[in-house]
Amino acid sequence: MVVIMNTDATNENIQAVVEAIESVGLTAKIMEGAQQKIVGVIGDKRKMSSLAVEAMDGVEQTVAISKSYKLASREFHPANTVVDVDGVKIGDGNVVVMAGPCAVESREQLLEAAKIVKAGGAQFLRGGAYKPRTSPYSFQGLEEKGLEYLAEAREITGLKIVTEVTEVEAVNTVAEYADLLQIGARNMQNFRLLREVGRCNKPVMLKRGLCATIDEWLNAAEYIMNEGNSNVILCERGIRTYETYTRNTLDMSAVAAVKHLSHLPIIVDPSHGTGKWRMVKPMSFAAVAAGADGLIIEVHPNPAKALSDGPQSLTPENYAEVMKGVYKISDLMKKENLFTDYTKD
C-alpha cells in the first residue's frame, strides 16, 4: 500500500502516519515527490486492515498495490488448475460445454432437453431447481423434485449435472444430486454460502456478480478456497452497464484477465451474457477463440414455452449448429496452439 499525503501535510501528519503503520508491525518508507510526500508500506497488507490511515490528518488517499487474494492468484500457483468433475476435466485445453434449460420445469421437459444436450456433444446438463427471481411472483423452481429429475437425466444420458444452490440450508441436498455446484451471480458475495460450499467436497462454479469487479470475484473464490475447496471454476456471465440492447454486457476480456491473474479455469455464459439467442452462436465462437475453458448455454426443447429465459434459449437446431462450430474452432486452437501462455510474463 502507498499512502499519498496532501500537498500541505505537515511533518507531524506524516510522522503520525508512519507511527500508525509501525504500530501494527509494518515498515513505513517516506518518499518525497515533487508536490507531495508519499509513504510506502512494506509487509503483509492484511495487517493494515486494523488501520484507517485514509482518515488521518494530511492524508489525500491510499493506493492498494498487492492483491488481497492469495490462494486464487497465479503468483501463488503459477500452473493452470485443472478441475476434475467426476472424470470430466475443465481447464486442460479442451472446451467443456454445459447446456440445458434455465429451469427444470417438468420431468418430460428435462428428459427431452437432456437427450438434445447429449446428442449435441455437451458434457454437462444444466438446469435450475432453485431459481432466484427478481419478483416473488415469478416461478421459483421445483426444488428437490427438480434435483431428482436431474439425477434421472444423468442416469439416462451419462451427462454430468451442474445446478445452482441459492441457500445454505440446501447445500447438502444439492450436493447429493449435483456433480458441480453453481453459485449464481446474485450470491457471489453471499459469504456465508461461499464458506458453506467451500466446506463441501464438490467442485464449485462461481458466476461473476452483476456488477462485481474481477478483484471482488477472485476474492469471492478465495472465500471458497480458504475453506479447503480448491476446485473452483469461474464463469463470466455479463455485467451490468448502461447499454440496454443486450440484457447484460458480456465482458469477453474477463477471460484473458482472469487467466492472467489466476490459475483457475474460466468458462463463459453467452446466454445470460447477451439475453438474446441470436447472439449465442457468435459469442460462443468468440469465447472459445479467446481461450475460455468452456461454455454454459441455455437450450430448451421449445424456448417459446420456457418458464424462464426463453428469449435467450437456443432451439435444438440452433444448439446443434453452435456445437459444430465450437468444436471446429476449439480444434483449430489446439492444433495451431493459439492459446496465450499465462504461466510466463
Next chain:
Amino acid sequence: MVVIMNTDATNENIQAVVEAIESVGLTAKIMEGAQQKIVGVIGDKRKMSSLAVEAMDGVEQTVAISKSYKLASREFHPANTVVDVDGVKIGDGNVVVMAGPCAVESREQLLEAAKIVKAGGAQFLRGGAYKPRTSPYSFQGLEEKGLEYLAEAREITGLKIVTEVTEVEAVNTVAEYADLLQIGARNMQNFRLLREVGRCNKPVMLKRGLCATIDEWLNAAEYIMNEGNSNVILCERGIRTYETYTRNTLDMSAVAAVKHLSHLPIIVDPSHGTGKWRMVKPMSFAAVAAGADGLIIEVHPNPAKALSDGPQSLTPENYAEVMKGVYKISDLMKKENLFTDYTKD
C-alpha cells in the same frame, strides 16, 4: 405488456403470439403500427411468467408496462407508510438519524460512540456485529458479542439499535437484540434471507443493492412484505458507476423516485454513498432537503483507528456539526412545507 413484432413478421407469427397469450387466460389485442404490428396483453401480468413470447418467431421485443410489485407500490397504498420502531416513527415528516461506527469493535469503542451519538441527538445507534467483507482476511465482526454490546449501549443511552443481519441462521439472534434489522446492499437479492426477515416481527431497513435498479429494489421489498411484514424502510447508499473519485455514486434522485413509486419511507446513507467523510455534511443536508425520512451516518470516536470504513466516518466534532445543520434544514422543510406531495398526481 406489449409485444412488438418484427417488420417482416407473418400473419402466422402474429396468430401464434395471440394464441400463446390466450392460452394462459389473458386477452390479446392487435394494433397496426406504421412499420410493424404490436400485440397488447391485457390481464394480470403475472400469468405471462409461464410464457416466453420474446422467443417466438417474428417477435422483436416485449415491453413491460405494469409493475411486478404490488404491496410496495403507491398505487396499491396511496398514503405514506409510517414505520414505528418501538416508539420512534419513520416516515412522518420528521428526520430520523441513525449514527454510530461501521463495526462494533469493542465494548469500550461502542459505549463511547453511543454516548457521542446520543449527545448529538440521533435516535438510533448503528454498528455492525456481522460484517460482510470483500476479502476473507478482513475483520468479520464480533457476532453475538457485538450484539450484546449494542444492547448494553441501548440500556445506557435509550437509543434504538439498528444492525445488519447477513444470514438466515442469525435472524432470530439478531432480532432478539435489535430494534431494526438491516439487510445490506450485498444481500438485497438474497431472497431466502428476505423471506426470513419477512416472517420476523421486527421492522426491516433494506439497503439498495450495489447495482440494483429501483424496480429491483422495490421487488426485493415485495419479498419481505409478501411474507406479512410491511414495516420496511428503504435506504439509498450509493450505486456503482464508472466514477472512481467517490466510493459509490449517491443517487439522490432515488429519494424522489421511491416516494413517487412507493409508500415506504426512505433514508439516505451519505457515508457509504460517498466513502469520504468530507462529503457527509453536504450530502446529509441535500438528503434532508430532497425529502428523505432520515439518515444513517458513520461516526467513530477515532476514525483513524476504525477497523473498517474509517475514511468515511465522522469525528465526534464533525458529527455534532452535521446534526445541527440537519435539524435546521428539517425544521425549515416542516415550517414552510417544502415537501412534495406524492399522494396526488
Next chain:
Amino acid sequence: MVVIMNTDATNENIQAVVEAIESVGLTAKIMEGAQQKIVGVIGDKRKMSSLAVEAMDGVEQTVAISKSYKLASREFHPANTVVDVDGVKIGDGNVVVMAGPCAVESREQLLEAAKIVKAGGAQFLRGGAYKPRTSPYSFQGLEEKGLEYLAEAREITGLKIVTEVTEVEAVNTVAEYADLLQIGARNMQNFRLLREVGRCNKPVMLKRGLCATIDEWLNAAEYIMNEGNSNVILCERGIRTYETYTRNTLDMSAVAAVKHLSHLPIIVDPSHGTGKWRMVKPMSFAAVAAGADGLIIEVHPNPAKALSDGPQSLTPENYAEVMKGVYKISDLMKKENLFTDYTKD
C-alpha cells in the same frame, strides 16, 4: 507517479525503468515492498508523457498521484473563484438561477417564457438556439434567429442570456448575443471548441460529459483556462449509469467533490439530471443544501407542446413553487452558515 513492478521482475527490468525515468529528467526512487518492488517518480509529471513505462518488461502497473490539471485546481488557487457575468456574480454564496425552455422555438414562446422566468426571480434566461440531437431528423434549433429572440428577451426583461455553442464556426456569433456561453455535455471533450471559447472574452459554463469523470471534467476546464479564460462555471447535469428510471443519474456529490478539488463555481441541472419534471423540485432543494452556486432549470409556457425535453420542463406554476423554496433554503444556508469551508483542510 508510482511504478509497480511484477513480483518476478528482474533487477535488469527495474534498472531499465529507472533509466527511462531519468532519461527525461526525472528522479526515480526504488522502494522494496513485501512482495514486489515499487519505483517512485519525482518531478513534473508532464515529462512522463513521453514515456510508456507500463509497457516495459516487468512492470505490473503505474499509479498516477499528482493531478494533471493545475489552473483549475484548488491547490493552485485556494480561494473560491467568483465569476462575474455582466454584474451577476456566481460563486459568492448566493444561489443564481438560470431558467427557460430547452430550445428557442419561436419569438412568442421565448418572450412568454422570459416573462415567467423573470417573474419567478431567476437571473438568467436559458434557451438553445443550436441543438445537438441524437437523431438527424429531430428539431435542430433556430440558430441565429434564436439568438436574436434571446437578445430581444434580454432587452425586455433584463435577464442575462446563457445559450449553448456547439461548433467552432458559431463561437463568435453566439458570443455576440450571449452573456454566458454554454458547452454541452456532448462537447465536453471537443477540445478544439474548448480552446476556441478559451480565447473568447465571455464566461463559459462547462457541462459535465455524459460519462466524464470529475478528473476529465476539470481537465476540460483546464483547456479553456489554459487559453486565458478563467471565467469557467461547471455544471453537473447527471451521468449515464445502468439505472433507466431516470434519464441520467444526477451525481449530487459532484458538488462537494468539485468544490474540494477546484476553486471554480458549480451549478446543478436537475432537469437533465433526472429527465422528470416531478423530480426537479426536490433535486433543486437538495442542490442548494449541498452548497451548489446555482441551478439551471427547464421551464416552458406549455411543456406538453415543447419541441424538446417537454417531460422534464416545469410549468409556470411548478417553477414559481420551486423558486420560492430554493430561496428559503438558500437564505437558511447563508444565515446559519451551513456551507462547508473548502479553503482549509
Next chain:
Amino acid sequence: MVVIMNTDATNENIQAVVEAIESVGLTAKIMEGAQQKIVGVIGDKRKMSSLAVEAMDGVEQTVAISKSYKLASREFHPANTVVDVDGVKIGDGNVVVMAGPCAVESREQLLEAAKIVKAGGAQFLRGGAYKPRTSPYSFQGLEEKGLEYLAEAREITGLKIVTEVTEVEAVNTVAEYADLLQIGARNMQNFRLLREVGRCNKPVMLKRGLCATIDEWLNAAEYIMNEGNSNVILCERGIRTYETYTRNTLDMSAVAAVKHLSHLPIIVDPSHGTGKWRMVKPMSFAAVAAGADGLIIEVHPNPAKALSDGPQSLTPENYAEVMKGVYKISDLMKKENLFTDYTKD
C-alpha cells in the same frame, strides 16, 4: 410509439393525448389494459418530435418502438454493405487489419512501424496526426506534418492510410492524405463534424462513443449517411463501465448487435478496448470468431518509448503472432462458413 397512461388518468387526460397525436397528422388507438390504458401511435414517428406527450397530465411514460435511424438500418437495406477503400474491401467476409502506432511521432518511427505493419500482412496503416487528449499538457500530435509522413509511408509500402480527423477545419486536409477518415470516440456526437465528413467523398470509420448506446451510434452513422456518404464502417472500441482492471470494457456482443440492426461493416479495436497489450491477442481472435469484418490494432516499434498508449501497443513480435492466428481463424470461418446470416430472420 406507445403512450402509457397512469392508473388514475381521467378520460379527459386520454382524450387530450389523442388530440395531440392527431394534431400532427398521426393516428391514435386506445387500448384498455388491466390496470391502465395505453395509446398507440401510428404513422411516421418523426412527426412526434414536435410533441412532448410525456409531459401531459395523466401520462406515465412513453415507449419508443420504431427506430429513429433509417439509412443505417438493416430493415431499409437488407444486404451487407461492402465498403471499398481504394480497392480494399471491408465487409465482404475477409478480415481487414489496420495496424500502426497510436500517434505519428516522427518520420523514422512511422516508417519503421509501416514496414512492420506491412510485413505482418495488414492492409492499412493507422497513426494519429491529430490527437484528442484528456489533458492540454499531453502530446497533441504532429498535425499536417504527421499526415505527410503517413502519405510517404503509403508510397513506400502500398498500405492504405486511416487517420483521425478531430475538427471541421481539418477535414479537407486530412481527406487529402487519408484513404479512410476516422471519427474518434470523443467525437461520435460532434454532429457538425459528422455532417462534414458526410459531405466528403472519403469512406469514414466511426468509433463508438465512450458511453454511447448502439442506438446512438447508429444514429451518428445516420448523420453521416444523411449527407450522402454511405461508406461508413463502425468500430467497437470498448465502453466505459465500473470495471477498472481494463481501460474500457470491450463490448464484443456489439459485433452481433450491429450486424443484426444494420448492414454496415463493423471492426473491433482490442487495443483501446482493453488498454493492455497482453489482451490484444485473445481479443483479436475472439473478434474474428464473432464475425467482425476487421481489426484495428496498435503496434509500435518500441512500445516503451511510445508518446501515447504504449501499454496497449504490441511489439513487432507480438504483432506477427497475432496476425498469424487471426488469419488462421478467419480462414476457418470462411471454409466452414461459421458466419451468422443476418439477412434472414
